[in-house]
Amino acid sequence: MADLRDMYQEVILEHAKSPRNFRALQEPSGKAEGYNPLCGDRCTVFINTRDGVINDVSFEGSGCAISRASASMMTQSLKGKTLEEAEKMFHSFHDLVTGQNKDANQADIGKLKVFAGVSEFPARVKCATLAWHTLQAALHGNSAPITTE
Amino acid sequence: MSVSTALPHSPTAVESGFDVERIRRDFPILREFVHGKPLVYLDNAATSQKPEVVIDAIANYYRHDNANIHRGVHLLSQRATDEYESARKLVQRFLNAGEAREIVFVRGATEAINLVAQAYGRTHVGPADEILITTMEHHSNIVPWQLLCKQKGAHLRVVPINEAGELELDKFERLLSSRTRIVAVTHVSNALGTINPVKDIVSLAHARNIPVLVDGAQSAPHLAVDVQDLDCDFYALSGHKMYGPTGIGVLYGKAALLEAMPPYQGGGDMISSVTFEKTIFNKIPHKFEAGTPHIAGVIGLGAAISYVNEIGGSAIAAHEHELLNYATRTIGAIPGVKLIGTAREKAGVLSFVLENIHPHDIGTILDQEGIAVRTGHHCAQPVMDRFCVPATVRASFALYNTTKEIDALAAGIEKGKEFLG
Numbered sequence: 001m002a003d004l005r006d007m008y009q010e011v012i013l014e015h016a017k018s019p020r021n022f023r024a025l026q027e028p029s030g031k032a033e034g035y036n037p038l039c040g041d042r043c044t045v046f047i048n049t050r051d052g053v054i055n056d057v058s059f060e061g062s063g064c065a066i067s068r069a070s071a072s073m074m075t076q077s078l079k080g081k082t083l084e085e086a087e088k089m090f091h092s093f094h095d096l097v098t099g100q101n102k103d104a105n106q107a108d109i110g111k112l113k114v115f116a117g118v119s120e121f122p123a124r125v126k127c128a129t130l131a132w133h134t135l136q137a138a139l140h141g142n143s144a145p146i147t148t149e
Numbered sequence: 150m151s152v153s154t155a156l157p158h159s160p161t162a163v164e165s166g167f168d169v170e171r172i173r174r175d176f177p178i179l180r181e182f183v184h185g186k187p188l189v190y191l192d193n194a195a196t197s198q199k200p201e202v203v204i205d206a207i208a209n210y211y212r213h214d215n216a217n218i219h220r221g222v223h224l225l226s227q228r229a230t231d232e233y234e235s236a237r238k239l240v241q242r243f244l245n246a247g248e249a250r251e252i253v254f255v256r257g258a259t260e261a262i263n264l265v266a267q268a269y270g271r272t273h274v275g276p277a278d279e280i281l282i283t284t285m286e287h288h289s290n291i292v293p294w295q296l297l298c299k300q301k302g303a304h305l306r307v308v309p310i311n312e313a314g315e316l317e318l319d320k321f322e323r324l325l326s327s328r329t330r331i332v333a334v335t336h337v338s339n340a341l342g343t344i345n346p347v348k349d350i351v352s353l354a355h356a357r358n359i360p361v362l363v364d365g366a367q368s369a370p371h372l373a374v375d376v377q378d379l380d381c382d383f384y385a386l387s388g389h390k391m392y393g394p395t396g397i398g399v400l401y402g403k404a405a406l407l408e409a410m411p412p413y414q415g416g417g418d419m420i421s422s423v424t425f426e427k428t429i430f431n432k433i434p435h436k437f438e439a440g441t442p443h444i445a446g447v448i449g450l451g452a453a454i455s456y457v458n459e460i461g462g463s464a465i466a467a468h469e470h471e472l473l474n475y476a477t478r479t480i481g482a483i484p485g486v487k488l489i490g491t492a493r494e495k496a497g498v499l500s501f502v503l504e505n506i507h508p509h510d511i512g513t514i515l516d517q518e519g520i521a522v523r524t525g526h527h528c529a530q531p532v533m534d535r536f537c538v539p540a541t542v543r544a545s546f547a548l549y550n551t552t553k554e555i556d557a558l559a560a561g562i563e564k565g566k567e568f569l570g
Contacts, residue, residue: 004513004517004568007513008568013569038525039507039508039509040526040530040533040539040540041509063509063539064508064510065507066509123513124509
């Protein structure tokens, strides 16, 4: 039996209550909207990049504790990263929460490893990945809202 | 589910000899454990569990009687046909329809509504015409009409609901216009539990010669439904929400309307004769049952209706009525809980939100306690928008639920508050 604390780690609950970078950027170089039709979570990700580096990233929206914490911690960990690094982090994070490739070195995602417990709760994987899918859309300039379904 | 207003002359569940523990033994799945805890199944508005007699009826059909229906002189085909048509008569009596030929077997309430939207709508709805629905419809009673509107250049009009989740009947009356071609309304809201005054709606619409489709997916399992008394023109239900199998449902339609409608799908069984020049369609209801139907599903639905008849609709309603009242008191009293849907006339759906806790999070915590509830928008996004919530937690009751299970739900919510709050 999976333990709830495996997923709802203290740091995750703390970010869910006080999300960081929870605001809009005034003139973002990229912006995308994400939607999880299963639970009604909505997330807008804003980014500013210069010379292939993410200067600033923020988000707005409403959602469950996992999706808010994931978005909050994603924005924290992306600042100053190159686009290639961000891409790698997305894949590592995805593998982490879907329980794939558990043995791989996930050093590149650092603190985000607290989300490993999500893999024990398959119904919640989309909550954790919503912000990251939305980030992908923002980076690649997709204007159509993305959905997790 | 049941009517939440007092039914002065109806016996209480106990008085009528309703024994919930005996009933629970009829449902094998209720012996399951979930995450090491006994299953507490409170997601009946999504789908109900199945009694042994329904599971057996389906298995026995495949074991002993399996053959195609309405064709073949051999014994098995005759037996299958008899069972299939007997189930139609059971449905007819269950809904108090005037004739068995007014009962069309479909995949579910969704297909029933699509059938009417296309077969009736195709011939009766034109450019600038209007179709009237309500804010509390399930997506299955919104999207088929949107598709029709797009095809025909017609407009969808929507009757608002008040803060309690009740239909605003005066606004409904004002929205009935000379261009209104059909009214489509749910009998019981799946997201709020509201019971709509369908009889009044029908009489207001009929005064203007407008036919009414009633979405009965949530009422057929829990209320005594009499389509002749309601005088509705169409009534749609899903078998799996009333202890029957998935993939089978019913469209009731008044014979004159069904006869005048073109077919929905073409294929075998829905024809009298076919040549490349001309096809003559079969009589109703067969005209609307193209192809080999879900025979096992129909037989399973028949068994479910027999099961419900045996226990008695009024005893079930009284039990579910007590559950809803108990849940409203118990869950409603938890600090931070806000009930969504507080209509005076309600069936056994308890939708709520929790202060500072997202429904999805509480749903995961409850699941760990073995409690199955629905969290999300319940395929009724306009209802969520109306109440400015992204989602709700929904507990919905059936004949096998107990007050002890509602206590478990309350304890689970308290645990969730402690854990996440």
